[in-house]
Amino acid sequence: MNSMTYVLTTNGVLFLISLLFWKFPPKKINRLYGYRTYKAMLNQQIWDFANSTFNQTFLMYSGFSFLGGLLLASFSAKELSWEPMVLVMLSIIVSIIKTERALNDTFTEEGKKKK
Template identity: 70%
Template sequence: MTPIIYILTTNGLLFLLSIIFFKFPPKKINKIYGYRTYKSMLNQQIWDFANAIFNKNLLLYAGISFLGGLLLASFTNAELTWQPMVLVLLSLGVSIIKTEKELKENFTEEGKKKKK
């Protein structure tokens, strides 16, 4: 498999999914589609907030991952094996961590909005 095809099937797929999630966020709390954690599913207000934050972060970091992967494939002569997948995992990890941080700053453990 060529490096460009590998990047398109890993980082490109994540970027495509992030665009779909950003354009079509889940409307109601469900167990199939959306940012699903215990805290994000406590009530509809948290669900909407968490999905908006996660989708924005995922779009940003998946885009950076995709561009980084394309640059890596363009400028390296070595075979790409695990490097694009690390970029995918970092994108997902950073998006989850930033979303959980925002949830912690804006909502209590019981699901009530914090007053600033």
């Protein structure tokens, strides 16, 4: 598989998924779709905040990942193997960490908004 196809099927698909999450966020707490952690599912206010925060950061970092992968594929002298996948994993991990930090900064462990 050539490098450009690899980037499009990894980083490109991740960016497409982030666009879907951003365009069609989950409305109600559910176990199938959305940012689902214990704290995010405590109540509707936290659910809305967590999904909004995650969708924004996920869109941004998956976009960076996609652009970075395209740059790697364009300027790489050899075929890419693991590099685009590292960008995918970093995008997901950074989005989760930023969302959890925002949840901890905004809400208490009981699910009430901090003052």
